[in-house]
Amino acid sequence: MNERGTSKxxxxxxxxxxxxxxxxxVGKSTxxxxxxxxxxxxxxxxxxxxxxxxxxxxxxxxxxxxxxxPGTYSLTANSLEERIARDFIIKEKPxxxxxxADASALERNLYLIAELLSLPAPVVLGLNxxxxxxxxxxxxxxxxxxxxxxxxxxxxxxxxxxxxxxLMDAVMRMARNPASYNPNRPAIExxxxxxxxxxxxxxxxxxxSPYSEAxxxxxxxxxxxxxxxxVSDCLPPxxxxxxxxILMSHEDAGLTIASSRYQWIGRxxxxxxxxxxVGQVTFTDRADQVVTHPFWGLLILLGMLGSVFWLTFTIGxxxxxxxxxxxxxxxxxxxxxxxxxxxxxxxxxxADGIIGGAGMxxxxxxxxxxxxxxxxxxxxxGYMARAAFIVDRLMHLMGLHGKSFLPLFxxxxxxxxxxxxxxxxxxxxxxxxxxxVAPLVPCAGRMAVLAVLAPIFFGEYATLVSWAxxxxxxxxxxxxGVFLHKVVLxxxxxAFIMELPLxxxxxxxxxxxxxxxxxxxxxxxxxxxxxxxxxxxxxxxTFPHGNIETSYLAQLGRLLxxxxxxxxxxxxxxxxxxxxxxxxxxxxxxxxxxxxxxxIHGDLSVIMGTVxxxxxxxxxxxxxxxFIPCVATVAIIRQETASWRWTAFSVGLLLVIxxxxxxxxxxxxALVGWGM
Amino acid sequence: MRRKKRHHDSIMPKKRYSWMRLGDLPSGRxxxxxxxxxxxxxxxxxxxxxxxxxAELVVxxxxxxxxxxxxxxxxxxxxxxxxxxxxxxxAIDE
Numbered sequence: 001m002n003e004r005g006t007s008k009x010x011x012x013x014x015x016x017x018x019x020x021x022x023x024x025x026v027g028k029s030t031x032x033x034x035x036x037x038x039x040x041x042x043x044x045x046x047x048x049x050x051x052x053x054x055x056x057x058x059x060x061x062x063x064x065x066x067x068x069x070p071g072t073y074s075l076t077a078n079s080l081e082e083r084i085a086r087d088f089i090i091k092e093k094p095x096x097x098x099x100x101a102d103a104s105a106l107e108r109n110l111y112l113i114a115e116l117l118s119l120p121a122p123v124v125l126g127l128n129x130x131x132x133x134x135x136x137x138x139x140x141x142x143x144x145x146x147x148x149x150x151x152x153x154x155x156x157x158x159x160x161x162x163x164x165x166x167l168m169d170a171v172m173r174m175a176r177n178p179a180s181y182n183p184n185r186p187a188i189e190x191x192x193x194x195x196x197x198x199x200x201x202x203x204x205x206x207x208x209s210p211y212s213e214a215x216x217x218x219x220x221x222x223x224x225x226x227x228x229x230x231v232s233d234c235l236p237p238x239x240x241x242x243x244x245x246i247l248m249s250h251e252d253a254g255l256t257i258a259s260s261r262y263q264w265i266g267r268x269x270x271x272x273x274x275x276x277x278v279g280q281v282t283f284t285d286r287a288d289q290v291v292t293h294p295f296w297g298l299l300i301l302l303g304m305l306g307s308v309f310w311l312t313f314t315i316g317x318x319x320x321x322x323x324x325x326x327x328x329x330x331x332x333x334x335x336x337x338x339x340x341x342x343x344x345x346x347x348x349x350x351a352d353g354i355i356g357g358a359g360m361x362x363x364x365x366x367x368x369x370x371x372x373x374x375x376x377x378x379x380x381x382g383y384m385a386r387a388a389f390i391v392d393r394l395m396h397l398m399g400l401h402g403k404s405f406l407p408l409f410x411x412x413x414x415x416x417x418x419x420x421x422x423x424x425x426x427x428x429x430x431x432x433x434x435x436x437v438a439p440l441v442p443c444a445g446r447m448a449v450l451a452v453l454a455p456i457f458f459g460e461y462a463t464l465v466s467w468a469x470x471x472x473x474x475x476x477x478x479x480x481g482v483f484l485h486k487v488v489l490x491x492x493x494x495a496f497i498m499e500l501p502l503x504x505x506x507x508x509x510x511x512x513x514x515x516x517x518x519x520x521x522x523x524x525x526x527x528x529x530x531x532x533x534x535x536x537x538x539x540x541x542t543f544p545h546g547n548i549e550t551s552y553l554a555q556l557g558r559l560l561x562x563x564x565x566x567x568x569x570x571x572x573x574x575x576x577x578x579x580x581x582x583x584x585x586x587x588x589x590x591x592x593x594x595x596x597x598x599x600i601h602g603d604l605s606v607i608m609g610t611v612x613x614x615x616x617x618x619x620x621x622x623x624x625x626x627f628i629p630c631v632a633t634v635a636i637i638r639q640e641t642a643s644w645r646w647t648a649f650s651v652g653l654l655l656v657i658x659x660x661x662x663x664x665x666x667x668x669x670a671l672v673g674w675g676m
Numbered sequence: 677m678r679r680k681k682r683h684h685d686s687i688m689p690k691k692r693y694s695w696m697r698l699g700d701l702p703s704g705r706x707x708x709x710x711x712x713x714x715x716x717x718x719x720x721x722x723x724x725x726x727x728x729x730x731a732e733l734v735v736x737x738x739x740x741x742x743x744x745x746x747x748x749x750x751x752x753x754x755x756x757x758x759x760x761x762x763x764x765x766x767a768i769d770e
Contacts, residue, residue: 074721078717105726105749105751107749107750108749136750222716223716254720255723258723259729259730288737288752385754392742392754392756393743495717495718495756495758495759496743496755496756497721497722497756499725499751499752
C-alpha cells in the first residue's frame with residue numbers, strides 16, 4: 001500500500017484501478033452503468049462461469065478502470081462469488097475498493113464493510129438508495145457515519161445519477177493519498193482475541209502470502225473452507241493437529257465473530273441513523289401480500305409468463321418472419337442472381353451455407369431481445385426473487401433452485417434464451433443442471449414440426465398425441481433432472497435463503513444495457529459457431545453430386561439405418577432428423593425434399609401418411625421432440641458452460657435419450673399391434 | 677451432550693428452553709434469534725444476511741408449510757422450512 005501511495009502522488013494522471021463491491025440488490029450495477037454505459041467489457045472470471053464486468057471511466061482527465069465484483073453478503077468463502085470477490089481484492093490489489101450499500105438496510109450492508117475493512121485496500125463507501133431510506137421514514141447523517149467509520153461516505157441515489165460524481169471525487173482523493181486512510185476497524189472481543197492470537201501463533205510463517213496471518217486466523221475460526229484447505233496444505237502435520245483441535249473445540253466461534261461484527265455495526269450507526277423508521281407499511285409489504293401468496297402468487301407468475309409469450313408471438317415472430325423474408329431470402333436470391341454465371345457450388349455456399357446461417361443468427365435476435373427485455377425487467381423491478389420463491393417447492397425435487405424455473409419456462413419459446421437465462425442462477429451447479437435439462441423443453445420450432453406432422457400421421461388423434469409427447473418431454477426433464485442431481489453432479493441442493501429485494505421502478509438504462517450485452521454475447525460467440533456449422537451441413541447435404549439424395553448427409557443417414565430399423569424408420573426420416581440439427585423446423589423441409597413433395601402441405605401429407613406405420617410415426621415424433629439440440633442451442637451451451645466437455649455431454653445425453661425413447665415407443669407400440 | 681438437550685427442547689417446561697423453531701412462529705409475530713444450528717456454511721450465510729444471534733425479526737409469511745418470509749434488519753428474507761428449523765427464536769409478546 002505504501003509503494004502505491006508514493007507512486008500515485010497528487011496531480012499525477014496515472015490511471016487507477018478500482019473494485020466495485022457490495023451486497024446483492026444495492027444498485028451496484030446501476031452505478032457501473034452510470035459511470036461506464038456501453039464502454040463495458042463483459043467476460044468471465046478466469047476459469048469460472050461467473051460474469052465479470054469491467055469498464056473504463058474518465059474522471060477529470062484520469063482514466064479509472066472499474067472492476068465489478070460479484071455481489072456478496074460476506075467474504076467467507078461459502079460460494080464462488082465470495083471467493084472471487086475477496087481474491088480479487090487480496091491478489092490484484094485495487095487502488096480503492098468502492099463499497100456500495102443500501103441505506104435502507106444499513107446494518108446488514110455494513111456487515112460486508114466490516115469484512116472489507118480487514119483487507120489491505122482502502123475503502124470508500126457509497127451510501128446508495130438514500131431516497132428509499134427517506135421514504136421509509138429513516139434519516140441518516142452520512143457525515144456522522146463517515147466520522148464513526150473513519151472512511152469517506154458519499155450519499156447517493158444512483159438511479160437518479162445523484163452522488164455518483166461525488167463518489168468518484170472521493171475515490172480520486174483516496175487513490176491520490178492512501179496514507180490518509182485510517183478506518184475504525186471492527187475490534188475483536190477480548191476472549192476471542194486470545195483465541196485468534198493462539199491460532200496466529202500456530203500458523204505464523206507457515207501460511208503462504210498474500211493472506212495476512214491475522215485475517216487467515218479469523219477466517220479459520222469462521223470455518224472458511226478455502227482458507228482451511230490452504231492452511232492444512234501448508235502446515236506441518238503436528239501443528240495442523242493442534243490447530244484442528246482448537247477449531248473443533250470452538251465450533252461456535254464463527255457465530256461469536258459475526259455477533260461482535262454486528263455489535264460494532266450497532267455502535268457505528270447509533271449516532272448516524274437519527275430516525276430508524278420502524279413499523280412503516282411499505283408498498284413492498286402490501287404488494288407481497290398478493291405476489292408471494294401460494295395461490296395468487298402462482299396466478300400472477302403464470303400471468304407474467306403468459307405476457308412474455310404473448311409479446312414474443314405478437315411482436316417477435318412477425319419480426320422474425322420479416323427478417324427472414326427481406327433479409328435472408330432476399331439476400332440469398334440476390335446472391336444467386338448476381339452469381340448466375342458462377343458454379344453452382346459457389347452460389348450454393350454463399351446463399352444457403354453462409355447467408356442461411358447468418359440469416360438464422362439474425363432471425364433469432366428479435367425473440368432473444370424480447371426474452372432478455374422481459375427477464376431483466378422482472379429482475380430489475382425486484383420480481384424475479386418472488387417468482388423463484390413461488391416455484392421453489394416445484395423445483396425442489398430436481399435439486400433445482402426456484403430461479404431455474406424462469407429460464408426453463410422460456411425454453412418453450414426457444415432453448416437459446418433458456419440456456420442464456422440460466423445466468424440468473426447463483427449456484428454454479430444448479431446453473432449447469434438447468435443448462436443440461438433446458439434442451440429437453442420443447443421449443444417453438446419442435447412444436448411447429450409436431451403441429452404439421454401429428455395431423456398427417458394421426459388425423460383426429462393429433463391433439464392427443466401432441467399432448468402426450470409434450471408430457472413425455474416434461475416427464476423426462478424431471479427424470480433427467482433427478483438423475484443428474486443425484487448421480488452425475490451429486491449436487492447438494494443449496495440452502496434456500498434468498499433476499500426478497502424492495503420493489504422499485506424499472507431502470508431502462510439497466511434493462512437496455514442488459515439486452516445489448518446479451519445480444520452481443522450471442523452474436524460474437526454463438527453466431528460464429530452457427531454460421532460455421534451451417535456451412536458444414538450445407539456442404540454435407542450438397543456434395544458430392546449436388547443432390548441431397550446422394551449426398552454425404554444421405555450416406556450418413558443410411559449408416560443409421562440399422563438403428564432406425566429398431567424404430568421402424570428408414571434413411572429418409574433419419575436424414576430429416578439429422579437436418580433438424582441446423583434448426584428444428586428443417587425436419588419438415590427435408591422430408592418434403594426427400595419424399596419428392598414440392599409443397600409441405602397436401603402432397604407430403606398424402607405420401608407420408610402412407611409411408612410410416614403408426615408405431616414408426618409415433619417413435620419418429622418422439623425422436624424429433626427429444627433429439628439433440630439445434631446448433632444455436634449447442635453453441636450457446638458451449639458459451640455458457642465454457643466447456644466442450646459439458647457441451648458434448650449435453651449432446652450425447654439427448655442422443656441417448658432420444659434413441660432410447662424412440663426404440664422403446666416403437667417396440668411397445670408394435671407389440672400392441674400398431675405396427676405394419 | 678448438546679444433541680440430547682436439543683431433543684428435549686419442545687417438552688422441557690423451563691422457561692429457558694421455551695425457544696422455538698422459527699418455522700413455528702406464526703405470521704405477524706416477533707422473535708429474537710437465540711440459537712443457530714445446521715453447520716458453519718449455513719450459519720455463516722444466515723448471519724451475513726442479518727440473521728445473527730440477538731437479531732430481532734418479524735415473521736411476514738408463514739402458511740405452516742413451504743418456505744417462510746421474515747423481515748430482519750429491514751430486509752425481507754425467504755427461507756426454506758428446513759433452514760428455518762435450524763433457527764431457534766424467543767417469541768416476543770406484544
